[in-house]
Amino acid sequence: MARLGTGIGWRPEIADVVEGMPGIDWVEAVSENLCPGHLPDSLLRLRERGVTVVPHGVSLGLGGADRPDPGRLAALAERAEVLGSPLVTEHIAFVRAGGALTASPPLEAGHLLPVPRTRDALDVLCENVRIAQDALPVPLAVENIAALVSWPGEELTEGQFLYELADRTGVRLLIDVANLHTNHVNLGEDPARALGELPLEAVAYVHVAGGFERDGVWHDSHAHPVPRPVLDILTDLASRVAPPGVLLERDENFPEGDELRGEVEAIRVAVEKGRAAATGSGAAARTPRTRTDAGYGADDAVRQRLGLAQAALLSALVAGTPVPEGFDRVRLGVQARALAGKRADVVGKVAPELPVILGARYRPAFLAYAQGCPMTGGYRRDALDFVAHVLRTAPGDEAPGVRRELREWWLERSGPVPRSARPGVRLARATRRVLLRR
Numbered sequence: 001m002a003r004l005g006t007g008i009g010w011r012p013e014i015a016d017v018v019e020g021m022p023g024i025d026w027v028e029a030v031s032e033n034l035c036p037g038h039l040p041d042s043l044l045r046l047r048e049r050g051v052t053v054v055p056h057g058v059s060l061g062l063g064g065a066d067r068p069d070p071g072r073l074a075a076l077a078e079r080a081e082v083l084g085s086p087l088v089t090e091h092i093a094f095v096r097a098g099g100a101l102t103a104s105p106p107l108e109a110g111h112l113l114p115v116p117r118t119r120d121a122l123d124v125l126c127e128n129v130r131i132a133q134d135a136l137p138v139p140l141a142v143e144n145i146a147a148l149v150s151w152p153g154e155e156l157t158e159g160q161f162l163y164e165l166a167d168r169t170g171v172r173l174l175i176d177v178a179n180l181h182t183n184h185v186n187l188g189e190d191p192a193r194a195l196g197e198l199p200l201e202a203v204a205y206v207h208v209a210g211g212f213e214r215d216g217v218w219h220d221s222h223a224h225p226v227p228r229p230v231l232d233i234l235t236d237l238a239s240r241v242a243p244p245g246v247l248l249e250r251d252e253n254f255p256e257g258d259e260l261r262g263e264v265e266a267i268r269v270a271v272e273k274g275r276a277a278a279t280g281s282g283a284a285a286r287t288p289r290t291r292t293d294a295g296y297g298a299d300d301a302v303r304q305r306l307g308l309a310q311a312a313l314l315s316a317l318v319a320g321t322p323v324p325e326g327f328d329r330v331r332l333g334v335q336a337r338a339l340a341g342k343r344a345d346v347v348g349k350v351a352p353e354l355p356v357i358l359g360a361r362y363r364p365a366f367l368a369y370a371q372g373c374p375m376t377g378g379y380r381r382d383a384l385d386f387v388a389h390v391l392r393t394a395p396g397d398e399a400p401g402v403r404r405e406l407r408e409w410w411l412e413r414s415g416p417v418p419r420s421a422r423p424g425v426r427l428a429r430a431t432r433r434v435l436l437r438r
Contacts, residue, residue, distance in 0.1 A: 002086050002244065003244050003245070004025060004026045004052060004054075004086075004205055004244050004245025004247075005025030005026060005245055006023060006024065006025055006026075006245070006246055006247075006264060006267070006268060007024060007025060007026040007027055007028060007052075007054075007205075007245060007246070007247040007248070008021065008024055008027060008028075008247060008248045008250075008260070008264060009027065009028050009029075009056075009247060009248065009249045009250060009251070010027040010028065010029045010042070010043065010046075010053070011250070011251065011254070012040065012042075013254050014250070014254050014260065015040065015042035016042070017257040017260060018042070018046075019042055019045060019046065020257070021257070021260070021261060021264070022261075023264070023268075024051065024264075025051065025052065025245075026051055026052035026053070026054065026245060026247070027043075027046060027051060027052070027053055027054070027247075028053075028054045028055075028056045028089070028247055028249075029043060029053060029054070029055060029056065030055075030056055030057075030058060031055035031056060031057040031058070031075070031076050031079050031088070032057065032058060032059055032075075034055065034079055036078050036079055036082040039082065039083075043083075047083065047084070052085070052086065053083045053084075053085060054083075054085050054086070054087060054088065054089060055076060055079040055080055055083060055085055055088050055089075056088075056089045056090075057072075057076050057088065057089065057090040057091075058090075058091065058095075058112065059072060059095060060072050060073070060076070060090045060091075060095075060132065061093065061094050061095040061096055062090055062091070062092065062093070062125060062128045062129060062132060062142065063091075063092050063093050063094045063114075063115035063121065063124075063125050063128070064094035064095065064096060064097065064128075064307075064310065065094070065097070065101055065102075065124060065303045065304070065306040065307030065310055066096075066099065066101055066303070066307070067127070067128060067131055068128055068131050068132050068135075070135070073131075073132055073135040073136065074135070076088055076090075076136065077135060077136050077137055080136065080137055080138050081137055085138060086138060086139075087138050087139045087140065087141055087172065087204060088136060088138055088139075088140055088141075089140070089141045089142065089143060089174045089204070090132070090140065090141075090142055090143070091112050091142065091143045091145055092115060092125065092142050092143065092144060092145060092162075092165070093112035093113055093114065093115060093145045094109075094113050094115060094310050094314075095108065095109050095110075095111065095112060095113065096108045096109060096314075097109075097307065097310040097311040097313075097314040097315075098307075098311045098314070098315075101303060101304055101307040102304065102307045102308050102311045104311050104315075105374075105376070106376055107311065107314045107315060107318060107319065107374050107375070107376060108374070108375040108376055108377065108378060109314055109317070109318065109339065109375075110339065110342060110343050110346065110375050110378075110379060110382075111338075111339055111342060112145045112146075113145075113147075113310075113313070113314065113317075114145060114147040114149065114150070114151065116151035116153075116154060116306075116309065117151070117154040117155060117156040117157070117158065117160075117161045118151075118153070118154060118155050118156070119155055119156075120298070120302045120305060120306055121306055122156070122161060122164060122165065123297070123298040123302055124298040124302060124303055124306055125165060126165060126168050126169050126298075127297055127298045129142065129165070129169045129171050130169055133169070133170075133171065139172055139204075140171055140172065141171065141172035141173060141174045141204035141205070142165070142171055142172075142173065142174060143173075143174035143175075143176055143179075143207065144158065144162060144173075144174075144175060144176055144179050144180070145176070145179055146176070146178070146179040146182035146183065146186075146211075146218075146220035147182070147183055147186060147187060148186055148217060148331055148334055148335045148338065149327060149328060149331045149332055149335055150187050150328075151326075151327075152325070152326025152327065153326065157189070157193070157194065157197060158180075158183065158189060158194045158197075159193060159194040159195070159196065159197025159198050160197055162194075162197075162198055162199075163197055163198060163199050166199045166202040167199060171202070172202055172203070172204035173198065173199070173202045173203050173204060174203075174204055174205055174206070174207060175198070175203055175205075175206050175207070175237065175243075176206070176207035176208075176209070177191070177206060177207070177208055177230055177233040177234045177237060178207065178208060178209040178210070178211060178220055178226070178230045178249075179207075179220060180194055180195075180233055181211075181218065181227075181229050181230045181233055182211065182218045182219075182220045184229075185213065185216075185217070185218035186217055186218055186331075191233045191236070192236060195233075195236055195237055195240060196240075200237075200240055200241035201241070203237075203241060203243055203244065204244060204245070205243060205244055205245030205246065205247060206234065206237065206243045206245065206246045206247070207247055207249055208226055208230060208231075208234055208246060208247065208248055208249065208267050209222045209226065209230070209248070209249040209250070210222065210223070210224035210225045210226045210227060210230070210250075211223075211224055211227075212224050217331075217334055219338070221251075221252065222249050222250055222251035222252060223250070223251060223252030223253040224253070225255075225259075225263060226248070226263055226266065226267070231266060231267070231270040232270075234246070234267065234270045234271060234274065235270045235271070235273045235274040235277075236274065237274065238270070238271045238272075238273070238274025238275050238278070239274040239275070239277040239278050240274075240278070242275060242278075243271065246267055246268075246271055248260075248263055248264055248267055250263075309324070312324045313327070315374075316332060316336075317332065317335055317336045317339055318336070318339060318340075318370075318374040318375065319372075319374045320371065320372070340367055340370040340371070341367070343366070343370055343375060343379075343382065344362075344363050344366040344367060344370070346379050347366065347379055347382055347383045347386060348362065348363075348366075350379045350380055350383055351380075351383035351409075351413075353409055354383065354386070354387065354406075354409070357402060357405045357406060357409065358390075358402065358406075365390060366386060369386050369389050369390070373385065373386075373389060383413075384410060384413060384414055387406050387409060387410045388410060390406060391403065391406055391407060391410065
């Protein structure tokens, strides 16, 4: 695997800081936030300087019961080619459920949810990974995720699950040490044991990020400084294998440049400490087998079983249906509230006009909407559905100016193309509204 070095997650909010940060060998950008024909100037300048850019996908849902969507795969492949990337990355997670496979309404999580560590789920994941590998022009690496809840009846540990995945498909691994810490706090899983079970020769690179603990639950926020336990796991990993690349993730509450540079330096120190201890560790990494497709398919019955289980869990989280048997009800409640809060936050970013129009009423109104209206088509569709819901349910005589602004916002964005701003067209629209009121 090619050496990447030290990197940082590229985000528009810190683009200038990243460009001026010394010692940055590569960056990672969220694939779904990039338009191949209109790449940000900052990324183009980094590419011109020889900085590697890796697209990081969040919406494939490789751990879902359905086979990967060809359109999403094509989009990820296009970004890899435009950026000249040596690899692309995604997650071992499911992000949607329901639909034709389960004869139930389609649901979107808007979040990365854990896959059950069972043989059925592993068979489905392996086939989905192979489909993705065949569609991509560069190697694929997949990331372990953080979890608030665990599935009942799991048959494998995280390390065993990842080892078999890499062993059977030849896929590379993106190991997130912050997620190992999250699963240690939330699920009682031992990060050292997980590292000991991994095929470390399959590691493509490593993620490092911060979070916070509340009421005994660790939230992988990517909005807080990297804590010491996460750096210690990084040191442990580096004592076992030299990671080809290590990257700092930060998505919210961006600090000043000096603080970001300090976090990157702390990551370098943690890796160097681990490498210094590597000589005496005696740890040997196992090499995964070359991919083989023989006997590892997932038939439709297996996919349907997994699909029904995932749909039941996601429905409980976003639609208020009963909690499936064997799950921790308290933890599912925490996850459900976290998902609703994330929806409100992301919709507020996708449609920044809505918090301005509604003011302090935006968040409580959105959370009330989310309780009975699951997301079915992504965050932009969610913003439109939320506004339509407010217009249907809000009293007609309450804040007419707000209703008018919301209606105009919805009309502007709900059609196939933006409404014309030409004076003649605007006059015709206004005349039509007057006539319809008579």
